[in-house]
Amino acid sequence: MDIASVAGVSALAPSSAEGKRPDDPAKVREAAQQFEALLIGQLLREARTGGGGWLGSGDGDCATEFGEQQLAEAMAKGGGLGLADLIASGLKTAK
DSSP: OOHHHHHTGGGGSOBTTTTBOTTOHHHHHHHHHHHHHHHHHHHHHHHHHHSSOSSSSSOOOHHHHHHHHHHHHHHHHTTTTSHHHHHHHHHHHTO
16 A cells, blocks of 8 residues: 555645645645544544444444545544644744
């Protein structure tokens, strides 16, 4: 499994075809949201596998894992835990 494709790291790579800088605020925000979605997905997965599961059994079937991923992405886009804002602002001030 390629970590870059899972985490969406390829969105951070500069693209000469698009003409956008890698430190474009929209790209930074998108990467921060993807990172937050990854963390939320991990939390959901651990909640399911740690104690019998929140959607029935603790078995990791494909539909459950897909649902967790989609829920994590939707939560991150909707503000999630607020981590994307913190990460994006931290990257802006780190320059």
